[in-house]
Amino acid sequence: MSGLRVVPAFRHGRERLYVCRPDGSNVAWYDRETGRVNLLAEDGRDDVLAALKPFLTGQVTVGPPPVPTxxxxxxxxxxxxxxxxxxxxxxxxxxxxxxxxGPAHRLRxxxxxxxxxxxxxxxxxxxxxxxxxxxxxxxxxxxxxxxxxxxxxxxxxxxxxxxxxxxxxxxxxxxxxxxxxxxxxxxxxxxxxxxxxxxxxxxxxxxxxxxxxxxxxxxxxxxxxxxxxxxxxxxxxxxxxxxxxxxxxxxxxxxxxxxxxxxxxxx
Incomplete structure (x- = not known):
């Protein structure tokens, strides 16, 4: 997997960095608040982490997106x-x-x-x-x-x-x-x-x-x-x-x- 680019965006009040293919489709996203890289396809893990390397800070968890409650x-x-x-x-x-x-001349x-x-x-x-x-x-x-x-x-x-x-x-x-x-x-x-x-x-x-x-x-x-x-x-x-x-x-x-x-x- 090559030619990946990182696109910043805000979703539900959180900053996310989306990793996209040349055609614009997403393969992963990095949620800075939770420190998690969510992979949509495990086989692209190394390429995704290489694209995100300049943006990653602190300890990061990598895996599939969590199932919503x-x-x-x-x-x-x-x-x-x-x-x-x-x-x-x-x-x-x-x-x-x-x-x-209300009136601007209120006495009280x-x-x-x-x-x-x-x-x-x-x-x-x-x-x-x-x-x-x-x-x-x-x-x-x-x-x-x-x-x-x-x-x-x-x-x-x-x-x-x-x-x-x-x-x-x-x-x-x-x-x-x-x-x-x-x-x-x-x-x-x-x-x-x-x-x-x-x-x-x-x-x-x-x-x-x-x-x-x-x-x-x-x-x-x-x-x-x-x-x-x-x-x-x-x-x-x-x-x-x-x-x-x-x-x-x-x-x-x-x-x-x-x-x-x-x-x-x-x-």
Missing amino acids: PAELARLTLHPDDDLAPNRPGEALLVALDRDP PDPRRRALAAEQTVGEALDRLEGAGWHTLHSVPLPGGDRIHHLLIGSGGLFAVHSLYARKTRVLVADPMVTLGRHEAEPVLRRLRADADRASYALTAEVHPVLALAGPAHLTVTAEPRRVRILQDPELDGLARLGGVLKPADVEALHAMARDRNTWARV
């Missing part, structure tokens, strides 16, 4: 419009503010921007758990206009996380009511439990509710809330230490199900 197959067949995984923290608010930024800050700041702070903290084998979906839409701010999936289970802006504010939690500073108390925990129950129904797995406070000055909890964890944003990385609930294959399967917009259509 059911979760990977589900992801590959998912229509881009139905895939929730690309959502940014605060995606729904970002879209709403882009469509209607737009409350949507504070809510967005909370979702971005909490969302970025949860996204950092990705390296520990966890997945986070943001702005998961529910029928009726509701949404789950963040859905965290990992070895410790599933968590519906609600972000609340509380920077330099006294926060009083008296289940189910939450009071921010001098604002009127709202039944935040009741809504959060209801959203977690809807997520449990959609995914046929237990989903735990979490209230995440972005930057509170002082937190007072009158009694331990029923079923709800209350965490400040610096404490969210502690969720990664939870384990023993889901196997890696279960995590991937639930993530594949949850990222499909159609999963949430009837809850």
Whole structure:
């Protein structure tokens, strides 16, 4: 096999180097992230490695392409419009503010921007758990206009996380009511439990509710809330230490199900 050329490309967010024949057909590809050379034909192994030699770094595994898991197959067949995984923290608010930024002469800050700041702070903290084998979906839409701010999936289970802006504010939690500073108390925990129950129904797995406070000055909890964890944003990385609930294959399967917009259509 001679005349091979190497063509760089991006696929599913990963850089790959494809090894092609003169007619353009592929004989192998090198995935830099995983350090693997995937051969479509074993008899061309030496020629492929010779063509890739200038590009190979570190320890490399060579062999046939791995068989995709059911979760990977589900992801590959998912229509881009139905895939929730690309959502940014605060995606729904970002879209709403882009469509209607509101008057520029507001005397008071737009409350949507504070809510967005909370979702971005909490969302970025949860996204950092990705390296520990966890997945986070943001702005998961529910029928009726509701949404789950963040859905965290990992070895410790599933968590519906609600972000609340509380920077330099006294926060009083008296289940189910939450009071921010001098604002009127709202039944935040009741809504959060209801959203977690809807997520449990959609995914046929237990989903735990979490209230995440972005930057509170002082937190007072009158009694331990029923079923709800209350965490400040610096404490969210502690969720990664939870384990023993889901196997890696279960995590991937639930993530594949949850990222499909159609999963949430009837809850």
